[in-house]
Amino acid sequence: MVPVQTAEPEQVPELVERFEAVIAAEQRIEPRDWMPDAYRATLVRQIAQHAHSEIIGMQPEGNWLTRAPSLRRKAILLAKAQDEAGHGLYLYAAAETLGVDRSELTEKLISGRQKYSSIFNYPTLNFADVGVIGWLVDGAAICNQVPLCRCSYGPYARAMVRVCKEESFHQRQGYELLMTLMHGTEAQRAMVQDAVDRWWWPSLMMFGPPDGDSPNTAQSMAWRIKRHTNDELRQRFVDMTVPQAEHLGVTLPDPELRWNEERGSWDFGEPDWSELMRVIKGDGPCNTQRIEVRRAAHEDGAWVREAAAAYARKEKERHG
């Protein structure tokens, strides 16, 4: 564990200067470097929330593992869910380099003191949801995460490089699944459209509230944790996704969607921000269920943690 450094900035101006110089030079802050307490706290909150999202995010799709329509689809979905578990582990490890403990973060998740992405509080009602999650949810995650590969905090940035490679596989498997359904029967095409209608707006909400309501963005950008505002990333996602929807043959459920020649971008409607706030506060369709499942998994796994700790103790006694 890296000890948390508590030096006060006013006592150590050279440390503050060095920190700021590293950020300005586009170099990385590493675990043993001095960093302002607020920078550390922001990263812990963001990385923990990201790790929790990867772990909770396995639940909506896990719902279809036992009912995948073919062995091939099951193998792909299983591989994706396992990738998400891996992402959670890299991210918890990255958070631990900031002086927090994974068990403490898990406690905060299951007691509701730390959040995860609001998108995972929506249910997966048909198998096309698996494809739409890959296409839209992993697609939005890619937009959010590619710039994080250049985040000023080294362990987070490095974890993101591998995560992003795997996310692009997730997006492609989702798109390929949808393409297959769109070439199928009328009922299969209707399933895809229904899933798109339900997931489109929650996917746009994944980028967070509009810039005017995102008070921490400016500081995160100054620290080069964040590289783009919520609205910039949302626009990028819409611009990337509209041609894919056309190619797929689905309609995005937004009557205000139209090409803006002047901006060279798609104009789009306003998501229902009150819905986002409601889901974040715990009142989404599946919030209670997601946390209950996570809590039960954590409790069921207690014996594994105890056995691993006992083994580590014995090994230490044996080898000194």
Ligand SMILES: [Fe+2]
């Ligand atoms: Fe992931």
Ligand SMILES: [Fe+2]
């Ligand atoms: Fe993913």
